Amino acid sequence: MPERWSDYLTIFMSALAVGYMFYEIDRRQRKLREIFDVLDAEDAAVTARLEDMVASGELQPYTRATLA
Amino acid sequence: MPRGSGSSRRPRVEAGARRETARSHSAEASAGQEPVVMQEAVVIEPSGRPGTAASAEREASLSTPRFRIFIVDTGWDSPGHKVLQENFRLIRELQREDPIYVLGREKSIEYLRHHEERIGHDPIIAVHDLAAMGDTGTTDFHGFRLRLGLLRTHQQALLALQNFARFLRMHRQSVDLEGEIRRGLRREGFAGAIEIILGHEAREIGG
Numbered sequence: 577m578p579e580r581w582s583d584y585l586t587i588f589m590s591a592l593a594v595g596y597m598f599y600e601i602d603r604r605q606r607k608l609r610e611i612f613d614v615l616d617a618e619d620a621a622v623t624a625r626l627e628d629m630v631a632s633g634e635l636q637p638y639t640r641a642t643l644a
Numbered sequence: 645m646p647r648g649s650g651s652s653r654r655p656r657v658e659a660g661a662r663r664e665t666a667r668s669h670s671a672e673a674s675a676g677q678e679p680v681v682m683q684e685a686v687v688i689e690p691s692g693r694p695g696t697a698a699s700a701e702r703e704a705s706l707s708t709p710r711f712r713i714f715i716v717d718t719g720w721d722s723p724g725h726k727v728l729q730e731n732f733r734l735i736r737e738l739q740r741e742d743p744i745y746v747l748g749r750e751k752s753i754e755y756l757r758h759h760e761e762r763i764g765h766d767p768i769i770a771v772h773d774l775a776a777m778g779d780t781g782t783t784d785f786h787g788f789r790l791r792l793g794l795l796r797t798h799q800q801a802l803l804a805l806q807n808f809a810r811f812l813r814m815h816r817q818s819v820d821l822e823g824e825i826r827r828g829l830r831r832e833g834f835a836g837a838i839e840i841i842l843g844h845e846a847r848e849i850g851g
Binding site: 597601604605607608609610611612613614615616617619620622623624626627629630635636637638641642643 | 743777
């Protein structure tokens with residue numbers, strides 16, 4: 577059992593630091609999930625639309641070296 | 645939890661045998677008759693050298709398109725847009741086996757008018773995994789997107805693009821692409837957390 581108030585403060589600050597570390601890791605993982613977003617059933621309509629554009633010839637493979 | 649793939653998602657390559665392609669000419673064509681018809685036949689011969697067949701199969705699978713890559717970019721004056729413009733040639737050279745489709749400004753605007761929640765997230769590079777789509781269609785995992793517009797600095801955008809290009813090259817033959825994305829790009833799980841703490845790239849991109 578901590579005897580002095582400084583010990584309590586140390587425990588409290590350590591808990592804050594660990595908590596902040598977990599918060600930062602979670603925040604960065606959420607950001608990475610947003611940046612690298614997985615396509616699943618929710619995106620089926622979007623995917624189908626793009627594939628239809630390819631199948632119909634509306635979109636052709638890009639052959640130029642740079643983007644216009 | 646990543647969805648189990650359950651089955652192999654390798655692009656389909658016929659197994660085992662060497663193939664030769666032969667052309668045969670119609671021997672009976674002559675003036676006044678139907679023109680010579682060029683016919684192409686695929687001759688499958690049993691291979692006496694499994695190693696040669698395996699390496700030929702591997703080369704064929706490496707050059708077979710695994711992905712379709714779509715670029716949606718309305719032209720925001722953002723770091724992501726500039727990074728993509730500056731490095732597109734390199735991306736194209738690195739992903740030579742996979743076709744890249746660029747929607748262009750008008751089509752991109754039309755696309756985002758239908759998906760308004762993604763306005764400002766572009767440039768978006770959507771990758772359709774042809775192997776996964778061949779297995780389960782679009783009802784399950786079938787690809788992923790890189791949303792360059794979410795990155796606020798030039799360095800972040802460049803790191804993300806480099807990660808993306810490296811990932812596509814390294815995992816063209818992957819049977820569990822979704823798992824690789826979760827581990828390698830999204831840094832999920834405990835190991836991912838360690839990499840975020842210790843690694844430079846994940847920390848920079850996610851910062």
